[in-house]
Amino acid sequence: MTALLAIAATAAAGWLTIQAATGGWRRILIRSEWATIMRSCGLAQRRDRETTHKPGAGEKTSPTKQIEHLPRLWALWGRPLGPLTARTGATYRIWAAKGQTIDEIAKKAEVIASSLHCQRVIVDRYSPRRGRITILWKDPFTIPKPWAQPIHGSTSPCFEVTGRPLVLPLNDNNGGSWLVAGAPGGGKSAWITALVADWVRQPGDTRWLYGIDIKRVELGPWAPAFQAVARDRNDATEILKRARAFIDQRYTDLEQAGLHGVPLIPTPEWPYLVLVIEELSALLSGEGEQVATLKQLLAEIDELGRAAGVLVIAASQKPTSDIVPSRFANAIPRRVLLRVPTIEHAKSILGWTPTQAEIDQLTTHGLALLDVPGRRLHLARSTYEPVQSAVALAAQYAIHPTSTGARAA
Numbered sequence: 001m002t003a004l005l006a007i008a009a010t011a012a013a014g015w016l017t018i019q020a021a022t023g024g025w026r027r028i029l030i031r032s033e034w035a036t037i038m039r040s041c042g043l044a045q046r047r048d049r050e051t052t053h054k055p056g057a058g059e060k061t062s063p064t065k066q067i068e069h070l071p072r073l074w075a076l077w078g079r080p081l082g083p084l085t086a087r088t089g090a091t092y093r094i095w096a097a098k099g100q101t102i103d104e105i106a107k108k109a110e111v112i113a114s115s116l117h118c119q120r121v122i123v124d125r126y127s128p129r130r131g132r133i134t135i136l137w138k139d140p141f142t143i144p145k146p147w148a149q150p151i152h153g154s155t156s157p158c159f160e161v162t163g164r165p166l167v168l169p170l171n172d173n174n175g176g177s178w179l180v181a182g183a184p185g186g187g188k189s190a191w192i193t194a195l196v197a198d199w200v201r202q203p204g205d206t207r208w209l210y211g212i213d214i215k216r217v218e219l220g221p222w223a224p225a226f227q228a229v230a231r232d233r234n235d236a237t238e239i240l241k242r243a244r245a246f247i248d249q250r251y252t253d254l255e256q257a258g259l260h261g262v263p264l265i266p267t268p269e270w271p272y273l274v275l276v277i278e279e280l281s282a283l284l285s286g287e288g289e290q291v292a293t294l295k296q297l298l299a300e301i302d303e304l305g306r307a308a309g310v311l312v313i314a315a316s317q318k319p320t321s322d323i324v325p326s327r328f329a330n331a332i333p334r335r336v337l338l339r340v341p342t343i344e345h346a347k348s349i350l351g352w353t354p355t356q357a358e359i360d361q362l363t364t365h366g367l368a369l370l371d372v373p374g375r376r377l378h379l380a381r382s383t384y385e386p387v388q389s390a391v392a393l394a395a396q397y398a399i400h401p402t403s404t405g406a407r408a409a
C-alpha cells in the first residue's frame, strides 16, 4: 500500500514538474480560473429557475431561484499548441451557455486575452452554440515564416495558428483561383508572392505563368520565370485575349479526349495557365472601351477557366463592384481578406458579412481571414521572404535565361 502511494506521489510530482517546465501550468490555471474569468468578462448568464417547492396555500406561483450558466470548455486540459519545449498556446472545444451564442464569446476575445494575460484569443464558430477557443500566450503570427517547401500539385502560401503551413491543392472541384484584397500595405503582394513561389517551383512543363502588373514593380523580380509580364493595358488586353483563346482551344482538346476537365494536378500533357494580376483596381478603374473589354475578358476567363486549367491569382485594394465586376469576383472561390477599414469593405471581398470581432483580429501585416470553399474560415498569415529570394528563385526557374527584365506579350 505504501509502495503504491509512493508511486502515485512520484507520478503526480513528475507530471506537475513536466507541466511546469513545458508551460502546461497555464492550462491548469485556465481550467481552474475559467469560471472567474467568464464572470469577469461578463459572459456568465443568469436565468430564473422554478424551485421544486410546491406553492403553499395562499401562494400563487412557485418561487424561483437564480441559476448561473457559464460557457463550458469540453476537453479537460485542452490541446497544447507548439513543440513540447516551446508551447505557444492551447485549444479547447467550447460550448456557449444556454441562451448565449459563440459570436457573443468571440466579441469578448480581447477581454478574455487580457484577463488571462495572453497575447491573443481566437474563437472559431462551428455552430451557434459550439466552437473552438484558441488561447495563445505566445502569438505565432508575430514571427514571419519563410516560404514552405514546394509540393507537386499543392500550394502552401500561409501558416495557421499552430505555426504549421496550410497545404491546399493547386486546383480542386471548386476552382483554384485566388482573390487577395485589403487596405494598402496590408500584405497583398506578400500573399501573391507566396502563391507565385509555389507555382514557379512546379515542374516547368506543367505550368505557364503570365503576369499583369500595371504598378510595374511588384512582379518585376519574377519576370524571368514568367512567359510574359504586361505592364500596361494594351499588353494586358493581349495577354487576356491569349488566355481566352487558350480556353477555347482547351475545350476543343478536352472534347476530343472525351474529358470533362483537366486533371486537378497539372501534368505535361495538360499544363495549367496561371494569370497573376497585381492590383486589379489599377487595371480596371476608369471608363472606356478598353476597360470594358478587360472586364469582359476577365469575367469570361474566370467563369470558364477552372475546367480548362486556367487559374487567376489577383490582388486588389478595393474589389467593390464599381471597380471589379461582381461577375468576376463571384467566380473566384478562394478569398483572402487582409486588414480593411470597414466591414463593408470586408463584405465586398468575402461576398458575405463577417463579424466585427473577426476583422478586428487582422492586426499584423499579411494576417488574413482565409475563406476556401469546403473549409472552415481560417486565420492565417502569409509566408514571407524578401525580394532577393524572389529574384534568386526566378533566376533558378528562368525560362528566359538571357532576358534581364519582363517581356511584353
Ligand SMILES: Nc1ncnc2c1ncn2[C@@H]1O[C@H](COP(=O)(O)OP(=O)(O)OP(=O)(O)O)[C@@H](O)[C@H]1O
Residues within 6 Å of the ligand: 144, 145, 182, 183, 184, 185, 186, 187, 188, 189, 190, 191, 317, 365, 366, 367, 381, 382, 383, 384
Ligand atoms: N507575411 C508577412 N510577414 C512579414 N512581413 C510582412 C508580411 N506581409 C507583409 N509584410 C510586410 O508588410 C509590408 C507591406 O506588404 P505588401 O507590400 O505585401 O502590402 P500590399 O498590400 O501589397 O501593399 P500595397 O497596397 O502598397 O501594394 C511588406 O513590405 C512587409 O514588410
Ligand SMILES: [Mg+2]
Residues within 6 Å of the ligand: 188, 189, 218
Ligand atoms: Mg502590393
